[in-house]
Amino acid sequence: xxxxxxxxxxxxxxxxxxxxIECRSLDFQATTMFWYxxxxxxxxxxxxxxxxGSKATYEQGVEKDKFLINHASLTLSTLTVTSxxxxxxxxxxxxxxxxxxxxxxxLHFGNGTRLTVT
Amino acid sequence: xxxxxxxxxxxxxxxxxxxxxxxxxxxxxxxxxxYQQHAGEAPTFLSYxxxxxxxxxxxxxxxxxxSKGYSYLLLKELQMKDSASYLCAVKDSNxxxxxxxxxxxxxxx
Numbered sequence: 001x002x003x004x005x006x007x008x009x010x011x012x013x014x015x016x017x018x019x020x021i022e023c024r025s026l027d028f029q030a031t032t033m034f035w036y037x038x039x040x041x042x043x044x045x046x047x048x049x050x051x052x053g054s055k056a057t058y059e060q061g062v063e064k065d066k067f068l069i070n071h072a073s074l075t076l077s078t079l080t081v082t083s084x085x086x087x088x089x090x091x092x093x094x095x096x097x098x099x100x101x102x103x104x105x106x107l108h109f110g111n112g113t114r115l116t117v118t
Numbered sequence: 119x120x121x122x123x124x125x126x127x128x129x130x131x132x133x134x135x136x137x138x139x140x141x142x143x144x145x146x147x148x149x150x151x152x153y154q155q156h157a158g159e160a161p162t163f164l165s166y167x168x169x170x171x172x173x174x175x176x177x178x179x180x181x182x183x184x185s186k187g188y189s190y191l192l193l194k195e196l197q198m199k200d201s202a203s204y205l206c207a208v209k210d211s212n213x214x215x216x217x218x219x220x221x222x223x224x225x226x227x
Contacts, residue, residue: 043205043219045163074134093160106151106163107215114158 003027003110004096006110013084013117021079021113023094029074030096034107035067038091050077091115120144122218124206129224130196138191138204138221146211149204152180152191153205155220161205164191192225 003026023033026093036044049054050066050071055101058064066078080090091107091114095107122142130136142150149168152160165181167173169190179192191204206218 013124019185041222043217046215046217091158095160106153106166109160112160 004030004094004108006094006113008113009111011081011116014116015085015117016083018080018082019084019115021081021092021094021097021115023077023079023110025075025096025108028096028108031074031078032075032097033071034070034077034095034097035077036093036095038093038112040091043091046064047079081115084115086117089115089117120214120216122208124204124218124221126219127130127222127224129201129226130193131224132196132198132227134196135192135194136196136223138193138206138223139203140189140191140206140216140218142189142206142208142216144188144208144210144216147184148187148209148211148213150180150182150209151207151215152178153190153207155203155205157202164204198225198227 005024005026007022011019034045034049037047038044046059047057047062048056048069050069052071052074056069065080071077091112093112094110124140151166152164154164155161165173165178165180172181173219182189203220203222205220207215
């Protein structure tokens with residue numbers, strides 16, 4: 001149980017275009033979803049936290065107009081990288097927390113999306 | 119500020135035992151997690167500690183000392199597939215996860 005599906009697994013796009021990444025909780029309802037970015041050989045960096053039906057909370061230094069997050073339902077959150085540039089190339093990972101998480105509940109991660117902007 | 123320290127890289131031999139340490143200074147403490155991450159993949163959950171002591175789960179064990187701000191992950195009977203990065207993460211007083219930079223574990227035959 002507790003499967004999170006992230007799509008696409010990898011994407012290559014041209015500079016200036018936008019890319020949408022989907023994150024779905026397949027067998028549970030995710031009230032909260034987290035979006036992370038990970039550069040090579042570095043730790044996970046939290047970008048934003050999204051709660052179903054409300055605006056996402058962005059971490060300091062993350063441009064909300066560039067990284068658009070939508071969490072319209074309890075099973076789907078999307079991250080859109082707008083006007084992508086080469087420096088946005090990274091590994092983007094979503095994670096989800098269930099509707100009644102306990103303190104010990106681990107995050108359930110999607111498989112990640114490798115974005116390369118040329 | 120909040121800080122989690124782990125060694126950057128460790129090397130061990132197949133069949134041996136390795137201990138990966140994690141020290142933390144956070145604003146409050148509501149549990150510590152260990153995750154395994156293979157290159158190019160998302161992290162997978164290994165263990166959770168909130169009380170002092172040792173939690174054993176098969177070949178993996180995790181220890182916590184809250185008074186020392188210290189945890190370790192112990193891996194026994196190492197296998198080649200254990201080559202991965204191991205991430206320590208602490209939930210602070212706001213229940214936010216603070217992540218360590220990860221320890222890259224290299225297993226040699």
